[in-house]
Amino acid sequence: MVRQSALLVCLHLVFLPIGVNGQEAASGAKMVVQQDRERILTAAEAVLAKMPFSITFDRSPLSEGGPDEFFSMSDHYWPDPAKADGKPYIMRDGQSNPGNFNQHRETLMAMRDATSVLAAAYWLTKDERYAAKAVEMLKVFFLDEGTRMHPSLDHAQAIIGKPTPDRGTGLIDTLHLVEVPLSVLTLRNSKAMKVEVFDGLRQWFADYTSWLVSSSKGKNEAKAINNHAVAYWLQVASFATLTENEALLVECRRQFKEVFIGVQMAVDGGFPLELGRTKPYAYSIFQLDNMTALCQLLSSSSDNLWTFTTSDGKCMRRAMAFLYPFLADKSSWPLKPDVHAWEGWPVRQSALLFGGIAFHEDKYLRLWRSLNADPEAFEIRRNNAITQPFLWTALFDHSTATAAPKKLRAKDVFEPNQRIMFADIFKGLPFERWNISEDDRYSLPVASSERIQVVDAPGPCEDGKAVKFVVRRAPNSFRSEISLPHEEGFQERWYAAKIFIPEDWVFDPLKAQDIVLQWHGIPGNWKPTHPNLAISISNDRWYIRQSFGSPQEGVSRNSERLEESVQRGQWVSWIIHAKWHPGAEGLLQIWKDGKLVFNQAGPNVYGTIGVEYTPYFKTGIYRPEWHVNTERKLENFRTEVAESKIKTVFVSDVKVGSERARLEDFIGNASK
Numbered sequence: 173m174v175r176q177s178a179l180l181v182c183l184h185l186v187f188l189p190i191g192v193n194g195q196e197a198a199s200g201a202k203m204v205v206q207q208d209r210e211r212i213l214t215a216a217e218a219v220l221a222k223m224p225f226s227i228t229f230d231r232s233p234l235s236e237g238g239p240d241e242f243f244s245m246s247d248h249y250w251p252d253p254a255k256a257d258g259k260p261y262i263m264r265d266g267q268s269n270p271g272n273f274n275q276h277r278e279t280l281m282a283m284r285d286a287t288s289v290l291a292a293a294y295w296l297t298k299d300e301r302y303a304a305k306a307v308e309m310l311k312v313f314f315l316d317e318g319t320r321m322h323p324s325l326d327h328a329q330a331i332i333g334k335p336t337p338d339r340g341t342g343l344i345d346t347l348h349l350v351e352v353p354l355s356v357l358t359l360r361n362s363k364a365m366k367v368e369v370f371d372g373l374r375q376w377f378a379d380y381t382s383w384l385v386s387s388s389k390g391k392n393e394a395k396a397i398n399n400h401a402v403a404y405w406l407q408v409a410s411f412a413t414l415t416e417n418e419a420l421l422v423e424c425r426r427q428f429k430e431v432f433i434g435v436q437m438a439v440d441g442g443f444p445l446e447l448g449r450t451k452p453y454a455y456s457i458f459q460l461d462n463m464t465a466l467c468q469l470l471s472s473s474s475d476n477l478w479t480f481t482t483s484d485g486k487c488m489r490r491a492m493a494f495l496y497p498f499l500a501d502k503s504s505w506p507l508k509p510d511v512h513a514w515e516g517w518p519v520r521q522s523a524l525l526f527g528g529i530a531f532h533e534d535k536y537l538r539l540w541r542s543l544n545a546d547p548e549a550f551e552i553r554r555n556n557a558i559t560q561p562f563l564w565t566a567l568f569d570h571s572t573a574t575a576a577p578k579k580l581r582a583k584d585v586f587e588p589n590q591r592i593m594f595a596d597i598f599k600g601l602p603f604e605r606w607n608i609s610e611d612d613r614y615s616l617p618v619a620s621s622e623r624i625q626v627v628d629a630p631g632p633c634e635d636g637k638a639v640k641f642v643v644r645r646a647p648n649s650f651r652s653e654i655s656l657p658h659e660e661g662f663q664e665r666w667y668a669a670k671i672f673i674p675e676d677w678v679f680d681p682l683k684a685q686d687i688v689l690q691w692h693g694i695p696g697n698w699k700p701t702h703p704n705l706a707i708s709i710s711n712d713r714w715y716i717r718q719s720f721g722s723p724q725e726g727v728s729r730n731s732e733r734l735e736e737s738v739q740r741g742q743w744v745s746w747i748i749h750a751k752w753h754p755g756a757e758g759l760l761q762i763w764k765d766g767k768l769v770f771n772q773a774g775p776n777v778y779g780t781i782g783v784e785y786t787p788y789f790k791t792g793i794y795r796p797e798w799h800v801n802t803e804r805k806l807e808n809f810r811t812e813v814a815e816s817k818i819k820t821v822f823v824s825d826v827k828v829g830s831e832r833a834r835l836e837d838f839i840g841n842a843s844k
């Protein structure tokens with residue numbers, strides 16, 4: 173099956189420009205821009221004159237944190253009138269305390285408002301003024317020493333006079349950061365967004381996500397039984413989109429289906445725990461907005477959360493149908509009015525837009541257009557995480573499946589009950605069961621014919637067909653690969669492939685390497701990115717390289733050079749037997765042309781953040797030295813002594829075997 177990967181669509185900017193240079197627009201985003209273009213550009217012009225924002229500019233005497241640590245006070249807690257000093261504060265459900273310190277929340281929202289509208293304006297106009305201002309603001313808030321916010325939330329929604337070391341409800345205060353990754357991605361190709369700034373922002377969000385999933389506050393919030401859990405996982409989904417944390421995105425989808433739809437939602441589409449509050453109308457709106465935002469971030473053509481339905485019929489269509497009548501006519505609301513801010517709702521709720529696009533419901537869209545896009549009351553603004561729906565509809569278009577990028581899952585490809593669970597001699601539909609990557613663009617719907625194509629196999633090859641991979645030397649022209657999806661758990665697997673190095677291959681200096689086979693782990697928020705196993709060419713030798721470890725033990729790497737030189741113009745057969753494991757149970761055995769050339773027991777994968785994955789297999793050509801993503805790498809590229817102007821590799825007869833496979837099942841690959 174083929175699915176749209178929202179993660180990789182936006183990460184690699186497979187954009188559909190809206191009304192720019194005469195290019196065709198995504199229908200959802202096109203409708204939004206028709207509604208919002210003037211609003212966006214007017215607001216962006218006003219923001220150009222504003223100074224950057226930082227939480228370090230304001231400090232509450234009640235905060236126990238440092239000047240760079242976010243602080244807020246629990247909304248519904250008030251001084252106890254029975255106590256002389258009012259401490260500890262007591263709860264009044266649904267009634268926000270106007271005397272609370274809200275400056276950090278206001279600052280965070282102001283930064284979000286500014287960077288979102290600037291990013292939207294940049295996308296619409298390609299005016300670098302907007303990008304430069306947005307990047308300046310992002311640097312001050314997230315990166316610059318002295319003004320950056322620390323990536324944690326230990327002091328949010330404090331209850332004055334009462335220690336709350338494990339209380340996670342304050343994590344909802346950074347819900348307003350969910351739009352920032354979209355702005356960062358939108359600005360990625362601007363002149364102002366330097367590589368080191370983009371990487372720094374990704375690292376900040378990776379660090380914050382790591383804190384979210386590992387801290388006691390975060391763990392408790394993740395298990396909340398109401399809207400707090402939805403808001404928590406919406407943050408995780410947005411941040412994991414930016415940081416490419418596929419493991420967490422998988423978990424976000426599971427939470428959505430099993431918990432938010434399966435448990436929190438009623439059969440009629442309502443959310444009983446929200447309806448039972450003192451502000452049931454506002455909480456129902458808040459919940460639906462965040463549920464639809466999750467659908468927008470996480471849906472794909474093969475895993476569409478918009479259409480996911482439980483066995484008893486609970487689904488997002490019912491959720492939209494439940495609340496819509498009361499958004500269209502608030503007087504029909506069957507419950508008591510909210511105890512606070514009843515008059516302010518509804519505003520231009522993102523659920524109406526996203527649901528209207530997904531379900532092609534004109535009445536949702538008409539209502540969305542008619543409502544207030546820019547409420548001023550703090551109580552309303554703090555409960556609206558999305559201010560620039562254009563970014564959400566342009567980056568994640570669910571109105572049509574055309575041109576949908578492809579991201580396969582293990583169940584789409586493998587037959588785990590078979591000894592040979594996957595085989596491809598490339599005679600059927602090209603790359604039907606493969607993910608496609610070119611440079612820093614992943615999960616492409618189709619390959620570029622000049623980069624990756626099925627051809628008649630060169631030289632003697634009994635299978636007749638092969639995949640030709642080409643990379644031409646240029647800055648950031650470094651990858652032409654196809655890959656299989658990862659599997660859950662540390663599995664025992666066999667792999668086989670034939671590789672052909674053409675006669676005109678140029679052997680480069682020893683420090684350069686061309687990876688033709690690799691197995692890549694998914695280390696979550698941990699920093700190592702080297703493949704767990706790579707077979708590559710350096711100078712005129714084959715190299716086998718490993719990388720493995722854990723956050724506790726660190727990274728271990730080793731490299732082994734094979735004695736025989738690389739033979740150009742000949743097919744080379746590789747068979748790999750891997751027991752993937754982070755401990756002593758691990759094993760790697762590699763045969764080249766039927767001869768055992770590598771036999772290594774012990775750890776061979778990365779430790780993860782509580783999720784185990786078998787490294788996924790990739791083949792083609794990857795030249796790391798041509799991936800120029802820092803100034804240092806650019807200088808190295810410019811000074812590299814390399815006669816190579818083009819790299820070409822052919823691959824044929826790929827197989828994957830289960831733990832029940834044996835060497836004899838692949839020995840045909842060992843005959844040239």
